[in-house]
Amino acid sequence: SLIYINNATHINKDDIFSIHQAIMSGRPIKVDGPSGTGKSELAKQIAISMGLDISNPFHFGELFCTPDITKGEAFYSWNDARRLIDMQLVSNLSNRMGNEELKKLYVEVSNNAYSSRYLDLQSIMRACVIPYRTVVLVDEIDKTYHEFDNYLLDVVDKNRFVVPEYGVVGRSKFDSQTSPIFVLTSNMTRSLSGPLVRRCKSLFYEY
Secondary structure, three states, rough: OOOOOOOOOOHHHHHHHHHHHHHHHOEEEEOOOOOOOOHHHHHHHHHHOOOOOOOOOOOEEEEEEEOOOOHHHHEEEEOHHHHHHHHHHHHHHHHHHHOOOHHHHHHHHHHHHHOOHHHHEEEHHHHOOOOOOOOEEOHHHHHHOHHHHHHHHHHHEEEOEEOOOOOOEEOOOOOOOOEEEEEEEOOOOOOHHHHHHOEEEEEOOOO
């Protein structure tokens, strides 16, 4: 069924149709235009219209792009503090490892320092492992360096990302019914890569 976008009287019918097509097919939405035209607000209204809580990071994710953004800041990071605590715990209790849970923890810490226990996913990747539809706003993607487009491509196209120390994170296969809706906004300060643009439904906002 079609969604209803609140306070969106300035969006023409063609744009509404394009948004519906993107949602039904699981394709990202790219919104170009100058600052202050409501590009980011569109992402929030799409989420609200789908019954999602935009204050809940497991329903609505946001990534604010900067020129020096790293893969770790955008996609994932390793929780070194948790790993250190586990190592200290194992070290302190190594002489009294009678508890099965501690034994399991000891094996995990000792044999795999890069397990899922220590992998913290950012909003983009978190949306790819949640088994229901969410909305993710990638704000001002044109501020990033060109290679960032290639990193983002697999995420929006296949909903997965390769973590070198761990492996593939995300969906085992693309599912348009549960895939996250990515809304990419751009102030057009640079051109995005062709493969990324071709996978998007593109809109343009004016004042």
